[in-house]
Amino acid sequence: MDAAGYEALRLSLLVSGTATLLALPLALGCAWLLARRDFWGKDLLSAAIHLPLVLPPVVTGYLLLLAFGRTAPVGRFLEQTLGLVLAFRWTGAVLAAMVMGFPLMVRAMRLAIQAVDPRIEAAAATLGAPRYAVFATITLPLIAPGILAGTVMGFAKALGEFGATITFVAAIPGQTQTLPSAIYSYLQVPGGEARAAQLTLIACAIAVSAVIVSEWLSRRIAARIGAA
Amino acid sequence: MSLSVDIEHRFDGFTLKAAFEAPPGVTALFGRSGAGKTTLVNAVAGLLRPDAGRITLKDRVLLDSAAHICLPPHRRRLGYVFQDARLFPHLSVAANLDYGTRYASGGGTAMSRSDVIDLLGLAPLLDRRPRHLSGGETQRVAIGRALLSRPEMLLMDEPLAALDATRKADILPYLERLKTAYNLPILYVSHALDEIARLADTLVLLADGRVHSAGPIRTLLSDPALVPVLGVREAGAVIDARVTHHADDGLTTLRIAAGDLYLPGVQAHVGDVVRVRIRAGDVIIARERPKGLSSVNILPVTVTAVQMGDGPGAAIALDAAGDALLARITARSARDLGLQAGMPCFAVLKATSVAQASIGQHLP
Numbered sequence: 001m002d003a004a005g006y007e008a009l010r011l012s013l014l015v016s017g018t019a020t021l022l023a024l025p026l027a028l029g030c031a032w033l034l035a036r037r038d039f040w041g042k043d044l045l046s047a048a049i050h051l052p053l054v055l056p057p058v059v060t061g062y063l064l065l066l067a068f069g070r071t072a073p074v075g076r077f078l079e080q081t082l083g084l085v086l087a088f089r090w091t092g093a094v095l096a097a098m099v100m101g102f103p104l105m106v107r108a109m110r111l112a113i114q115a116v117d118p119r120i121e122a123a124a125a126t127l128g129a130p131r132y133a134v135f136a137t138i139t140l141p142l143i144a145p146g147i148l149a150g151t152v153m154g155f156a157k158a159l160g161e162f163g164a165t166i167t168f169v170a171a172i173p174g175q176t177q178t179l180p181s182a183i184y185s186y187l188q189v190p191g192g193e194a195r196a197a198q199l200t201l202i203a204c205a206i207a208v209s210a211v212i213v214s215e216w217l218s219r220r221i222a223a224r225i226g227a228a
Numbered sequence: 229m230s231l232s233v234d235i236e237h238r239f240d241g242f243t244l245k246a247a248f249e250a251p252p253g254v255t256a257l258f259g260r261s262g263a264g265k266t267t268l269v270n271a272v273a274g275l276l277r278p279d280a281g282r283i284t285l286k287d288r289v290l291l292d293s294a295a296h297i298c299l300p301p302h303r304r305r306l307g308y309v310f311q312d313a314r315l316f317p318h319l320s321v322a323a324n325l326d327y328g329t330r331y332a333s334g335g336g337t338a339m340s341r342s343d344v345i346d347l348l349g350l351a352p353l354l355d356r357r358p359r360h361l362s363g364g365e366t367q368r369v370a371i372g373r374a375l376l377s378r379p380e381m382l383l384m385d386e387p388l389a390a391l392d393a394t395r396k397a398d399i400l401p402y403l404e405r406l407k408t409a410y411n412l413p414i415l416y417v418s419h420a421l422d423e424i425a426r427l428a429d430t431l432v433l434l435a436d437g438r439v440h441s442a443g444p445i446r447t448l449l450s451d452p453a454l455v456p457v458l459g460v461r462e463a464g465a466v467i468d469a470r471v472t473h474h475a476d477d478g479l480t481t482l483r484i485a486a487g488d489l490y491l492p493g494v495q496a497h498v499g500d501v502v503r504v505r506i507r508a509g510d511v512i513i514a515r516e517r518p519k520g521l522s523s524v525n526i527l528p529v530t531v532t533a534v535q536m537g538d539g540p541g542a543a544i545a546l547d548a549a550g551d552a553l554l555a556r557i558t559a560r561s562a563r564d565l566g567l568q569a570g571m572p573c574f575a576v577l578k579a580t581s582v583a584q585a586s587i588g589q590h591l592p
């Protein structure tokens with residue numbers, strides 16, 4: 001594999017990993033709100049979260065550009081206050097990957113939270129556990145398989161994300177060219193098939209091992225929490 | 229006074245407006261399903277916030293809606309045993325038992341872990357997971373878990389309702405032991421009068437969201453006016469009797485003030501005091517001492533009250549040398565015998581009809 005291939009692989013793992021880690025607490029919070037709380041605008045929040053799942057990725061990417069471009073209101077605000085530039089940078093690729101993987105993460109976690117019997121949590125409260133302790137000792141262990149499943153799905157989505165990323169941050173080698181966009185651009189030049197095939201094999205290997213690891217982990221967790 | 233409750237709560241077109249006091253000992257909340265029992269206990273536990281009211285435990289205020297005080301469940305220090313146990317599925321029995329210990333502050337009833345494990349016979353279960361326990365074992369673990377959180381009072385919401393008769397009979401002795409072993413007040417919710425007759429010291433009768441009557445269990449269970457509320461088949465007095473002799477034919481002699489009772493299948497030791505429940509329907513009244521009768525349990529009694537029912541039945545309150553008994557006969561018989569308060573007569577108890585479960589066991 002050539003240097004550009006390695007660079008695309010490194011960047012893909014960096015972008016997907018960062019996006020997954022950043023999205024994880026946020027997705028858990030949203031899943032909790034949707035599963036357990038009733039509030040005004042709940043359907044609206046749910047729709048907003050699920051939007052990237054139903055919109056064409058190119059549209060999502062374009063909307064991101066409209067909001068987070070260097071001349072766009074949010075983009076300019078972020079640059080002036082935090083010095084954070086998203087458009088055409090790897091940070092923007094992270095944002096695109098987060099947005100695209102987010103609905104999948106929320107869905108898996110929401111289902112897991114809904115499966116936890118609130119009466120079990122009430123029992124923990126009567127035994128003297130404050131609310132945060134109930135979450136840490138009862139809820140969290142019980143929803144761990146759902147969190148894991150959501151994380152794996154979010155990571156896989158981030159790794160494969162193409163349309164929104166290429167629209168929002170283009171495919172600048174070393175900056176924003178992830179595995180999918182590298183494969184795509186190799187296929188655009190004559191004689192690039194071999195290099196594209198190499199990267200395709202790597203993408204397959206990562207995806208398959210992620211699934212295997214998550215299956216193994218979820219079996220272990222299920223055995224530990226007595227759900228199997 | 230241990231617990232004092234006075235609350236009002238409206239939900240789904242149902243109004244619960246109940247006030248009662250629970251002195252030390254076992255206080256039973258009795259009523260049909262839908263009478264508001266569980267709502268009441270949940271309000272005491274803090275799992276439900278009533279529209280208005282005040283709940284105090286000893287000198288601690290748990291709820292005072294006028295003062296905007298409502299302690300969250302984890303600060304109420306009440307052990308709650310749920311009908312459906314609610315063990316933590318991801319923790320072993322040992323970890324379930326220890327769950328409340330880490331949050332328990334001082335105070336409350338001090339019970340060592342080993343004492344509780346011995347009392348409830350939990351030692352062989354410690355390494356198991358809740359899903360590998362039988363119904364009875366599950367409920368015993370739930371009781372142990374509640375006890376080890378060092379509660380100031382134990383709330384039990386139909387802890388035996390999900391169990392079959394055999395499992396029930398297995399657990400009742402543990403509850404009786406619990407009652408005598410620790411000086412822990414218990415609020416016990418049930419719609420099964422046999423459990424209540426065995427365990428309770430105080431009875432609170434709940435009907436349609438209101439407290440119908442409340443008081444010492446012996447007084448209420450022998451009140452002929454309450455027979456329709458308690459259920460004509462289930463009504464009956466409880467009396468304490470001392471075991472004096474086990475005969476070879478299986479009958480045990482029990483001494484009460486009015487004389488001796490001979491009952492089968494009593495497990496207690498000689499010298500023990502047991503609680504005997506005598507269903508009103510199992511008592512026959514005779515004006516003169518009957519002769520040539522198969523029953524050996526004949527007690528001289530005095531009629532204290534005659535309560536004619538709406539139907540063909542009548543409830544007769546009897547005094548047997550200080551012990552209150554209750555008989556349910558037909559209104560026609562009551563008229564034919566001319567029963568009225570102050571009249572001496574004889575109560576005939578059918579010994580074989582006193583069920584095993586009606587006899588409380590006093591365990592060491």
